Amino acid sequence: MSSVERPELAAVPETALWTLWQRAVEARRPDAVLRDPKAVDLVERIDYPFAERFGTSGLQSHLQALRVGCFDREVADFLAREPRGTVVCLGEGLETQYWRVDNGRAHWLSVDLPDMVALRERVLPPGPRRRCLAADATDLGWADEVDRDRAVLVTAQGLCMYLPPARVKALIAGCADRFPGGSMVVDAVPRWFARLTVSGRMRTAAYQVPVMPWAMDAGERDGLRTASPAVTAVRDVRPTGGRGLLGALLPLALTVPPLAAHRPSVTVLNFAEGPDRGAGSR
């Protein structure tokens, strides 16, 4: 398989190489909690000093894989209910979720910034049911590209922390408005973590994590309802299946109050039904 010369990306799009690397590190383990051979293949094909820049922390890759597993479960559940539905992946970067959970019938729309889409299209060329759109996810023009006769699930995995808070709220409200009866999956870093990025302390010798302007403690999740009256339900998605010590401690981190309220989170938002979405696509 051909290799791709070193991508030149701005700091925020470059974070998609970080998440790709973490999935690949995890997927290479014999006891991996995430099967992702496509991610392993990509890090071998892209000319980039992944290990030198991002390190090889087993803890980071394990945690990242558990977060990804939350999104995979939600997408797989959606496709079980709506096999011909559309999954819109905002800020998809080099995610390889399609190769992990596609059902052979769903449609996929990937929305990311132009430089990232150019890279994605080179290493993961689009297919008949899988399109890419170079756009700012917060502008919502991409919503016109989505077939309203199909059920829609919007994912924003690893995106919202890089957006100004008002844009996160407007994005959720815009999706609720445009996709009646649809849902959205959003993850968030806790406030203490975002503060470390703002103060520049989230760094290693070779890599500085970009500033994260939006954060939400897990205990604040219900506040997402204020984005729009069309947000009818808010649900926590909890990681499952961790291994070793982390796997043993995870239930505590998810339930013991101070830890549970200030942990990273994945949340599903349901949107109010509209009067006229067809059911013909199911």
Ligand SMILES: C[S@@+](CC[C@H](N)C(=O)[O-])C[C@H]1O[C@@H](n2cnc3c(N)ncnc32)[C@H](O)[C@@H]1O
């Ligand atoms: C941390 S990466 C996450 C990539 C992928 N979702 C994953 O989890 O591996 C953040 C991604 O969001 C994209 N992004 C940041 N701001 C964006 C915006 N305003 N519109 C669309 N994409 C954006 C970046 O280009 C990058 O691909």
